[in-house]
Amino acid sequence: xxxxxxSVQSSQREKNIKPNxxxxxxxxxxxxxxxxxxxxxxxxxxxxxxxxxxxxxxDPKGSIFFSQKRIGKxxxxxxxxxxxxxxxxxxxxxxxxxxxxETTGAMFxxxxxxxxxxxxxxxxxxxxxxxxxxxxxxxGEMSLVGPRPxxxxxxxxxxxxxxxxxxxxxxxxxxxxxxxxxxxxxxxMVELDLKYINCQKISYDIKIIAKTVKVVLFDKGAY
Numbered sequence: 001x002x003x004x005x006x007s008v009q010s011s012q013r014e015k016n017i018k019p020n021x022x023x024x025x026x027x028x029x030x031x032x033x034x035x036x037x038x039x040x041x042x043x044x045x046x047x048x049x050x051x052x053x054x055x056x057x058x059d060p061k062g063s064i065f066f067s068q069k070r071i072g073k074x075x076x077x078x079x080x081x082x083x084x085x086x087x088x089x090x091x092x093x094x095x096x097x098x099x100x101x102e103t104t105g106a107m108f109x110x111x112x113x114x115x116x117x118x119x120x121x122x123x124x125x126x127x128x129x130x131x132x133x134x135x136x137x138x139x140g141e142m143s144l145v146g147p148r149p150x151x152x153x154x155x156x157x158x159x160x161x162x163x164x165x166x167x168x169x170x171x172x173x174x175x176x177x178x179x180x181x182x183x184x185x186x187x188x189m190v191e192l193d194l195k196y197i198n199c200q201k202i203s204y205d206i207k208i209i210a211k212t213v214k215v216v217l218f219d220k221g222a223y
Contacts, residue, residue: 017164020200028202029143036144036209037137044131051083051128054119059087065132070149073169078141080149081132085120086113127216133172145205146171147193165193168200173212 020026052064066084069077116124123129136142142149149170150158158165175192176184184192196204 017167017194017197019168019197025201029205030140032202032205033137033140033143037134040131040134041138044134047128048131051119051123051131055084055117058117058119062087069152070170071152071155071166072141072149073166075155075166077152078136078149080142081135083123083129083132085117085124085129086115087117130172137172141169143169143171145174145196145208147174147196148176148189162190164197165190168197173208175208178208178211178215 055062055064063084066082066086067079068082070080072078120129133142137144146169147165150165155163155166175196176189179192196208
């Protein structure tokens with residue numbers, strides 16, 4: 001755990017961020033997560049097979065899936081799953097690329113990242129690389145809608161205000177993803193996440209999911 005629950009709640013009080021803690025909302029949200037992730041995993045099974053095959057054809061020695069430590073609700077660490085879109089030693093090469101960072105704050109984004117494979121470039125632009133996170137949703141580590149789960153090194157740079165992003169379960173999609181994604185800086189992403197946290201309700205989640213489908217189909221802001 002990167003940050004204790006008490007410290008997260010302390011920053012919550014200081015900044016007056018109020019997530020929806022009503023039992024009805026939480027049960028309904030979890031129900032939608034379970035049903036949605038199960039339907040997604042079943043209906044997209046062919047996509048999983050094809051993408052896995054293409055990844056193996058391009059790089060037979062590399063793995064199909066990529067597991068990465070992320071920080072979830074109340075600072076709890078978990079393994080987030082994705083289709084591997086980069087070369088096998090991508091993390092080792094990150095240090096030499098940090099000066100090419102194209103976004104602000106505690107994130108790294110590079111439009112023409114040399115670590116991305118040919119198959120990886122396609123699945124990242126179409127967000128297909130994110131589909132294995134449906135397993136995280138089914139396990140309860142993530143939700144269909146919520147703030148992007150940050151890396152431990154990102155959280156280590158957070159101030160008290162930014163720590164409020166960890167008050168809720170992280171999601172596969174959220175306001176950041178439907179508002180510009182990689183074209184939006186870290187500070188703006190934080191504001192969008194906190195706006196979502198203060199406005200949580202089922203109708204809002206459904207609206208974000210619907211908008212996400214539209215954004216993915218038109219390939220906006222992902223790299």
